[in-house]
Amino acid sequence: MARQALHTFTRGAVRGVRKETPDTFTLFFDLGDGRTPAVFMAGQFNMLYVFGVGEVPISVASFGREKQLMHTVRSVGRVTNLLATLASGSSVGIRGPFGKGWPLAEAKGKQLLVIAGGLGLPPLRPVIEEAIAEPGRFDGMKVMYGARTPADLIYTCEYPRWEAADGCELLLTVDRGAAGWKGNVGVVTTLFPKAGVDPGRAVAFICGPELMLKFSILELAKMGIPAERIFVSLERNMSCATGTCGHCQLGPLFICRDGPVFSYPKVKGFFPREGV
Numbered sequence: 001m002a003r004q005a006l007h008t009f010t011r012g013a014v015r016g017v018r019k020e021t022p023d024t025f026t027l028f029f030d031l032g033d034g035r036t037p038a039v040f041m042a043g044q045f046n047m048l049y050v051f052g053v054g055e056v057p058i059s060v061a062s063f064g065r066e067k068q069l070m071h072t073v074r075s076v077g078r079v080t081n082l083l084a085t086l087a088s089g090s091s092v093g094i095r096g097p098f099g100k101g102w103p104l105a106e107a108k109g110k111q112l113l114v115i116a117g118g119l120g121l122p123p124l125r126p127v128i129e130e131a132i133a134e135p136g137r138f139d140g141m142k143v144m145y146g147a148r149t150p151a152d153l154i155y156t157c158e159y160p161r162w163e164a165a166d167g168c169e170l171l172l173t174v175d176r177g178a179a180g181w182k183g184n185v186g187v188v189t190t191l192f193p194k195a196g197v198d199p200g201r202a203v204a205f206i207c208g209p210e211l212m213l214k215f216s217i218l219e220l221a222k223m224g225i226p227a228e229r230i231f232v233s234l235e236r237n238m239s240c241a242t243g244t245c246g247h248c249q250l251g252p253l254f255i256c257r258d259g260p261v262f263s264y265p266k267v268k269g270f271f272p273r274e275g276v
Contacts, residue, residue, distance in 0.1 A: 008033065
């Protein structure tokens with residue numbers, strides 16, 4: 001029942017900051033109202049408020065059994081630039097949780113495909129951690145993650161633990177290689193043939209840039225994975241988090257209120273790009 005708690009506002013005290021890439025960082029919070037990450041479902045988001053400046057929607061990146069709330073942020077605007085200056089002991093406002101999460105219950109007993117591009121990995125990190133914590137819950141997990149360059153890969157300090165976990169296979173790719181990079185070069189869909197996907201028992205969770213979503217869905221369909229077993233997170237243009245402002249409207253849907261996670265058939269007719 002706690003995981004279905006209504007959204008609320010509290011202060012978040014910064015307890016740690018981890019640099020991920022030159023423009024991306026992870027903040028670790030203790031919540032002033034005593035809540036723990038257990039009340040946040042994988043795939044939900046919070047509004048992070050810099051007092052007197054404004055707020056931005058940021059996905060929850062922490063797993064429910066972890067002690068601190070975790071948010072990974074890219075510095076791209078006024079509010080996120082200020083979040084990048086925070087140090088231990090700072091505080092922000094945290095409003096949430098909002099949105100619907102990943103349907104982990106529907107994936108139980110199936111091969112779990114976690115497909116992420118760029119900053120699409122944070123909303124899926126709780127899924128990865130939950131699958132690792134309960135290895136018997138799914139019939140194996142394939143994590144396929146792509147970034148622009150090796151320097152843009154996030155959570156690199158966690159990869160060894162993920163790779164060592166029972167039933168988890170991590171596959172990485174970059175659009176452009178660099179000195180010392182020995183991994184795959186290409187878009188994330190080039191990982192699909194290497195993953196040993198079984199279309200008859202696979203469920204796909206996808207988050208990333210819209211173009212990446214488009215081609216991932218097309219390739220999964222070619223592999224024979226039914227549309228009803230493909231789920232996407234559409235985190236775009238969210239502002240108020242309640243469907244009031246209309247910035248994130250997609251046909252009759254509001255991404256912040258009705259999503260951000262949707263089954264693909266539910267959004268197919270309103271998909272942001274043609275051809276999917």
